[in-house]
Amino acid sequence: EVQLVESGGGLVQPGGSLRLSCAASGFTLSISGMSWARQAPGKGLEWVSAITVSGGTYYSDSVKGRFTISRDDSKTTLYLQMNSLRDEDTAVYYCAKGTSGMEVWGQGTTVTVSS
Amino acid sequence: DVVMTQSPLSLPVTLGQPASISCRSSQSLVYSDGNTYLNWFQQRPGQSPRRLIYKVSNRDSGVPDRFSGSGSGTDFTLRISRVEAEDVGVYYCMQGTHWPRTFGQGTKVEIK
Numbered sequence: 001e002v003q004l005v006e007s008g009g010g011l012v013q014p015g016g017s018l019r020l021s022c023a024a025s026g027f028t029l030s031i032s033g034m035s036w037a038r039q040a041p042g043k044g045l046e047w048v049s050a051i052t053v054s055g056g057t058y059y060s061d062s063v064k065g066r067f068t069i070s071r072d073d074s075k076t077t078l079y080l081q082m083n084s085l086r087d088e089d090t091a092v093y094y095c096a097k098g099t100s101g102m103e104v105w106g107q108g109t110t111v112t113v114s115s
Numbered sequence: 116d117v118v119m120t121q122s123p124l125s126l127p128v129t130l131g132q133p134a135s136i137s138c139r140s141s142q143s144l145v146y147s148d149g150n151t152y153l154n155w156f157q158q159r160p161g162q163s164p165r166r167l168i169y170k171v172s173n174r175d176s177g178v179p180d181r182f183s184g185s186g187s188g189t190d191f192t193l194r195i196s197r198v199e200a201e202d203v204g205v206y207y208c209m210q211g212t213h214w215p216r217t218f219g220q221g222t223k224v225e226i227k
Contacts, residue, residue: 035216037164045156045164045207047216058214061116094163100152100211103175105163 002026002104004095009109016085020109022078022095030073033099036080038091039108046091049080050099058099063089085113117142117210121219127227134195136222138208143188145212152211155184155193158221159204167206168193200226 008020022034035050049059049069057069068081078095090113096102118141128134144151155168166175168184171191181196195202203226208219 037218044205044221045158045209045218047209047218050216058216060215098211099216101154101166101169102156102164102209102211103166103169105165107163 002097004097004104004106006093006095006106006109009093009111011112011114012085013115014086014113016113017081017083018085018111020080020082020093020095020111022080022106024076024078024097027097029071029076029078032097034069034071034078035096035099035102036069036078036093037096037102037105038089038093038111040088040091043091048093051078052099082111085111087113089113116215117144117213117217119208119210119217119219121206121208121222124220124222126222126224128195128198128224129227130200131197134198134202134224136193136206136208136224138186138191138193138219140189140191140210142213144191144210145188151187153184153186153191154209154211155182156207156209157202157204158207159201162204164207195224198224198226 003025005023033052036048051069066084071078092108094108097104120139156164158164172184205221
């Protein structure tokens with residue numbers, strides 16, 4: 001069974017950094033594209049970033065230059081390094097398997113940016 | 116960026132009646148490989164999103180057959196043939212053809 005478990009969320013001050021992790025099981029991470037999406041309180045879904053099978057990375061304009069997606073295939077873990085955090089980055093962050101389809105999602109981890 | 120526009124944004128439905136959600140994209144979603152990467156997701160209250168439909172009309176495993184997707188190019192529809200209580204939630208379309216990926220605003224389905 002495919003499972004994704006996010007962790008690393010928390011409270012951080014504006015301008016601070018966090019690294020989110022997504023532990024993957026039930027499939028081979030190294031041959032799967034992966035994505036991050038987020039949902040601000042009471043709002044809709046927003047696509048954030050993706051990494052393809054070949055390692056290509058893509059970002060939304062709202063996080064480009066501040067967030068970095070990566071993966072450690074040996075640890076079967078996907079990461080999202082978030083720097084220069086802003087109030088508007090407050091959201092539940094989800095990782096998902098796939099880049100064109102996002103077929104399986106994790107339970108999410110909450111990031112709160114506030115002073 | 117490709118803009119995904121859903122309508123309606125709120126959909127009160129009677130149990131057992133059909134429901135339909137429209138999703139329009141600002142550009143064609145046909146990819147160079149010939150596939151159209153249009154997905155539909157369901158998000159029940161307090162839960163993570165769950166994909167229902169991929170590539171316009173393919174149901175994911177375990178998705179009831181009362182859910183169906185159709186469309187082409189820039190115009191897509193999600194239909195529920197007979198709404199059940201467990202279908203309450205927000206439904207999103209998402210395009211997986213162009214970078215960056217984009218979601219529709221969401222359609223809230225509730226029971227009348």
